[in-house]
Amino acid sequence: MDSTASSMEWTLARRPLPLLQGFTPDHPPDYAEILRCTHCGLCLNQCPTFRVLGWEPDSPRGRIYLMRAVAEGRLELNPDFREHMEICLACRACQTACPATVQFGRLVEAARWQTRQTLPMAPGERLLRAIIFGLILARPAFLSLLSRGLWLYQAAGIQRIVRKTGWFRRLPAALRMMEEMLPDRIPAQGMAVGRVVPAMGEQRGRVALLAGCVMRTLLAPIQEATIRVLTRQGFEVVIPRGQVCCGALHVHAGERRQAQALARRNVAAFMREDAEAILVNAAGCGVAMKEYGELLSDDPQWADAARTFSAKVRDVTEFLDAVGPRPFPRRLSGRVVYQDPCHLAHGQGVRAQPRRLLRAIGLTVIELPDGDLCCGSAGIYNITHAEIANALLEEKVNQIRRIAPDRVVTANAGCMLQLAMGLRRAGITIPVQHVVELLDEAGVP
Structure with missing residues (x-):
């Protein structure tokens, strides 16, 4: 041979x-x-x-x-x-x-x-998936309607009655967990899309912002804080019309076809805009969007556009750290624990940037032991596998209790809701906030 x-x-x-x-x-x-x-x-x-x-x-x-x-x-x-x-x-x-x-x-x-x-799926699970992935997450109008109903549930005092009486314990386990995770104050109105917010002072650039699902509804005030931070930093912010859920939860749950459909709609909506970066303030969404190029790689019509889209995606803390923030007019004080969202630290490699921004506004950042270990949120994991999620959350809460910071800070919606629920259960009154909420606070003279 x-x-x-x-x-x-x-x-x-x-x-x-x-x-x-x-x-x-x-x-x-x-x-x-x-x-x-x-x-x-x-x-x-x-x-x-x-x-x-x-x-x-x-x-x-x-x-x-x-x-x-x-x-x-x-x-x-x-x-x-x-x-x-x-x-x-x-x-x-x-x-x-x-x-x-x-x-x-x-x-x-x-x-x-x-x-x-x-593999075959039980009818109940098939129905639940159709409701969560095909209806609630895939249709912004339905999600807004649901959020409005939850606002009324709080505003009318029904939540207080449910939690004080035995009704709460009679709810199915999944519903009980979802109810327990609701933020303390659900906004009456969600985030408005299809608008452009001008930069303050000398303009440094133009960025597009993902509205998201939970972020545009239950946590809409964080989106508005993000916009204020960016405009004060000299960036015009566009919230593109026609955008939908990023598809992260669909990908994680094996709903690849639905995730691809959502990705195509987002690529179409964002690529119509002349923006130097596509920003996101939820870590799981950021990973999914940075991987659209892979998700649509077998679609010849969308593959190139998806790769271009993904190359422009940045977490908001990653972006602000890279461009160099303007000086903040107000210095904050206190000790904060920063909880690394898994999909920011492990999925995107963004660790130092949020910490640098927190220190830039005067805060002392305290590290948790095993701080980058998952808190148990993981999309809807805390609903589907509550026992394991609760074990992870309890460990995290015990660490926070020992350190006793003034605030707990993170950069992902699911982590925020999970940690706030854990601290509430333990009777600990330490606030849980998003990084941009503190940057917004420091931006007010």
Whole structure:
């Protein structure tokens, strides 16, 4: 055999085979990425579910081993496989710990998509998914109507009655958790889209802002604070008409087709605007939007536009730190704990920027032990897997209690609601705020 033929055979032997024996050809977990895992175990202590359960199949390397077994035809896609994938928080802490930089987040999302395609679903779960992913999150008008109803629920005093009487304990567990997570004050009106807010002083640029789902309704005051911070910093802010949910929760839940449909609508809405950056103030949304290029990579009509879109996406703290903030007229004082949102720290690598901004306005930032460990929110995880989520939340609350900061600060809607709920349960009155709320406060002379 000549040297050329020998070299070719060696190359083919080294190349990972695209085995799909147990997966469908429609976006399976990347087999080459699966093979990059060396099973070293450095991810184990960083995995929230492994720390709580201590069970190898519920660790990153255990899940990767299961994916490989399916890809190689040694294991069938079955309800047990699905449960091990679903019980993952998809927090991506394992990616930070992994010396081989295995992209576990994309692997587990692809695995969930595979189970969604192939395994039967109970009628109740199918209905719940249709309501959450197909109606509430996919239709801004319906979400606004629901938010208005929740405002009335608070304003009319019904919430106070429900919580003081035995009615609350009679609610189904999922509804009880959702009710308990509601913010203390739901705004009467959500965030208005389709408008342009001019810059204050000398204009430094033009940015577009994601309205979001929970952020545009239940947490609309944070969106308005974000706009004020950006305009004071000299940026014209456009909130594009026609934008919808970013699709992050859909991707995490294996609803890939719906996520792609939402991504196309957002790419179309934002790319009509002449903006130097597309800003987001919710960490999970930011990861999803930065990965639109991958999500729509198999769509020749949208792939290039999606990659261009993703290249412009920045977390608002990442953007402000990069451009250099103008001096803030007011200095704040006090000790704050900054809780790293998983999808900001592990998914986007944004850690130092929020801390620098907090210190720039005079605050002392105190670190939590294992501060970047997930708080248990993880999209709707605290509803679907409440026992594990509560165990993670209790650990976080105990750490906050020991440190006793003046405020708890984070940069993600789900983390805010989860931490506020945990502190309320523990009888701790420390406020939980978004980074931009403090920057807004420091922007007022």
